[in-house]
Amino acid sequence: MKALSIGKLGEKTGVNVETIRYYEKIGLLPEPGRTEAGYRQYGEDHLRRLHFIRRGRDLGFSIEAIRELLRLAAHPESPCEDADHMAAEHLAEVERKIEELKGLRDALNEMANCCGHTVAECRIIDALAS
Incomplete structure (x- = not known):
């Protein structure tokens, strides 16, 4: 594979250039080689690793x-139990957030369906003000 510029790496992975630089800065993505002019040159390993990172972020995993x-x-060659445990913990957090969002949806539905005819009678404004 021909070396990729930071822009091309971003295009192939859907990750913006600033985020790629950030991942390098925090050590999530190894620093690439550079041209004589100082331009970053990314290889296949960078591409695979950035795809992995992107998929993890899309699934809601934290940087850590x-x-x-x-x-x-x-x-x-290591057992998968640590990864399984991390996924189970993350799933439990996603389930908790879903329940929280369902409660929020129900509260907003109730407010939207109980609105009066004037702002003075509006339950939405009243709920936000209290």
Whole structure:
């Protein structure tokens, strides 16, 4: 594979350039080689790793969780129980957030369906003001 510029790497992964630089800064993505002019040159390993990071972020994993998952992925002979545990914990948090959002939806539906005819009688304005 031909080396990729930071812009091309971003295009291929859907990650913006500033985020790629941030991932490098925090050590999530290894620093690439550079041209004589100082331009970053990314290889296949960078592309695979950034896809992994992007998929992890899309699934809602934190940066630190992704860092740990990358560490686990570097040892394919190791048991999967740590990754399973991380996924189960994350799933429990997602389920908790879903329940919280359902409650929010119900409260907003109730407010929207009980509105009076004037702002003085509006339950939405009243709920936000109290």
